[in-house]
Amino acid sequence: MNKPKIVILGAGYGGIITSKKLEKLLKSGEADVTLINKHEYHYITTQLHKTGAGTAADRQIAMEIPELINPEKTNFIKGSVTGVDVKKQAVHLEDGQTVKYDYLLIALGFDIETFGIPGIEEHAFAIRSFRSTKAIYNQIIRQLNQYKEDKDSSRLTFVVAGGGFTGVEILGELAEGLPKLCKKYDVPFEEVKIVAVEAAPSVIPFFPKESIKYTTEVLEKFNIDMYMSTKIVECTPRKVVLENDIEIPTCTLIWSCGVKGNPIIQNCGLPVEKGKLPIDSYLRVKGMKNIFSIGDCSLFMKDEKNTLPPTAQVALHEADVCAKNIVAALRGGSLKAFEYHHKGSVASIGNFAAVGKVGNFRLSGLFAAFMKQVIEARYLLNLGGPSLIIKQHFGVSKEPV
Numbered sequence: 001m002n003k004p005k006i007v008i009l010g011a012g013y014g015g016i017i018t019s020k021k022l023e024k025l026l027k028s029g030e031a032d033v034t035l036i037n038k039h040e041y042h043y044i045t046t047q048l049h050k051t052g053a054g055t056a057a058d059r060q061i062a063m064e065i066p067e068l069i070n071p072e073k074t075n076f077i078k079g080s081v082t083g084v085d086v087k088k089q090a091v092h093l094e095d096g097q098t099v100k101y102d103y104l105l106i107a108l109g110f111d112i113e114t115f116g117i118p119g120i121e122e123h124a125f126a127i128r129s130f131r132s133t134k135a136i137y138n139q140i141i142r143q144l145n146q147y148k149e150d151k152d153s154s155r156l157t158f159v160v161a162g163g164g165f166t167g168v169e170i171l172g173e174l175a176e177g178l179p180k181l182c183k184k185y186d187v188p189f190e191e192v193k194i195v196a197v198e199a200a201p202s203v204i205p206f207f208p209k210e211s212i213k214y215t216t217e218v219l220e221k222f223n224i225d226m227y228m229s230t231k232i233v234e235c236t237p238r239k240v241v242l243e244n245d246i247e248i249p250t251c252t253l254i255w256s257c258g259v260k261g262n263p264i265i266q267n268c269g270l271p272v273e274k275g276k277l278p279i280d281s282y283l284r285v286k287g288m289k290n291i292f293s294i295g296d297c298s299l300f301m302k303d304e305k306n307t308l309p310p311t312a313q314v315a316l317h318e319a320d321v322c323a324k325n326i327v328a329a330l331r332g333g334s335l336k337a338f339e340y341h342h343k344g345s346v347a348s349i350g351n352f353a354a355v356g357k358v359g360n361f362r363l364s365g366l367f368a369a370f371m372k373q374v375i376e377a378r379y380l381l382n383l384g385g386p387s388l389i390i391k392q393h394f395g396v397s398k399e400p401v
């Protein structure tokens with residue numbers, strides 16, 4: 001009899017952890033598992049702001065997928081998914097390959113939300129992937145070098161759009177990273193301006209007042225210019241336009257105004273709601289018995305009105321249940337309903353400050369920064385055990401940072 005084929009699309013948080021759980025749950029020879037990802041590396045999305053500001057080495061953020069999985073149990077294909085043919089049970093890749101499946105997991109993650117604002121897609125720099133955040137770092141270095149040639153001060157203005165967690169995290173890294181980069185490239189840091197623009201009245205508007213106050217104070221101590229209650233309405237290669245016709249001359253707008261589901265899911269012949277794949281309580285795409293979806297590209301209703309947020313915490317929790325449900329489905333067993341238990345959130349503001357909430361407890365300062373490091377280390381431990389943590393922190397850096 002042919003072995004059932006399990007195919008996983010995307011090796012982000014959801015995809016790679018599901019594949020690692022399947023390696024443990026499946027008996028030898030019970031199924032063929034294939035993991036497909038655009039790049040040959042897995043990146044730590046929750047640390048991408050560090051790549052953007054050059055405050056972490058590449059090896060700390062991106063790691064080779066074949067080194068994270070067991071090649072005897074999981075077949076890895078580096079390929080870009082272009083669509084799914086549900087009737088033929090086949091996945092199409094950009095290079096023309098077709099991969100057949102019996103059970104499919106779609107974990108293709110997020111894309112940035114630009115709200116159709118003119119110039120964002122073309123000229124802004126996105127915190128979307130390892131590659132896109134390397135582009136931010138390269139842009140900063142380019143601007144520092146060009147400033148030395150033409151002394152155009154707009155090159156040293158770095159604007160961050162959006163003061164949600166992503167915006168606050170990149171602002172913190174820029175504030176800590178830019179002085180070092182200026183020293184290295186012999187540019188006066190006093191000439192550098194970091195600007196934050198947020199449409200809501202404050203940064204992290206969804207957090208308690210005390211946390212907002214703390215975060216605002218830390219950002220102000222970093223001398224960050226704050227434009228609150230202000231929307232960005234346009235971006236060109238040389239300026240950012242705010243509502244009320246305020247213009248900020250700059251060559252670097254870093255866009256962190258929210259995320260949406262990966263648009264590739266529109267090509268899967270599956271139902272799409274709010275730009276995501278609606279999933280049932282067993283994490284199957286609604287109406288499908290053999291197609292599962294988790295993470296940022298899926299829509300899980302936690303009650304009648306509210307959906308789960310696009311976070312790594314949700315994707316990881318879903319991966320655990322999804323792996324068990326895929327195995328139960330192929331063995332003809334009963335599936336487990338997914339229940340989400342929120343553990344809390346912590347966002348860094350550079351290396352020495354952070355803000356968070358765990359249950360009813362508010363965290364801030366050095367302790368919160370330490371907690372954030374513990375959360376990140378726990379993920380690495382799950383992914384590759386203690387040896388991965390050692391390799392990430394003490395390995396040879398490929399990039400001078």
Ligand code: FAD
Pocket residue numbers: 009010011012013014015036037038039042043045046047048049079080081082107108109110127128129166169262264294295296297310311312313314315346347
């Ligand atoms: P992803 O991690 O985005 O993985 C998707 C994978 O699919 C990627 O490997 C990608 O290369 C691959 N892929 C995409 N398109 C294709 C294609 N066409 N073909 C093949 N492969 C493809 N959440 C938290 O809970 N805590 C945090 O502290 C936190 N910090 C964050 C910091 C930043 C800067 C950002 C941007 C996000 C942060 N998040 C955090 C959110 C979290 O990173 C996401 O919710 C999480 O990455 C979602 O996991 P995922 O598996 O759904 O998708």
Ligand code: NAD
Pocket residue numbers: 117161162163164165166167169197198199200204205230231232233256257258259309310311345346347348
């Ligand atoms: P977000 O949606 O949380 O925040 C985006 C911010 O951009 C909002 O405050 C919004 O008011 C602002 N905005 C939107 N349009 C604007 C405009 N035109 N001009 C100026 N401001 C504008 O998005 P995010 O921060 O990218 O986070 C995405 C997801 O990732 C969330 O679920 C978040 O919780 C998660 N995340 C978590 C962490 C963490 O836990 N440490 C870190 C980063 C991201």
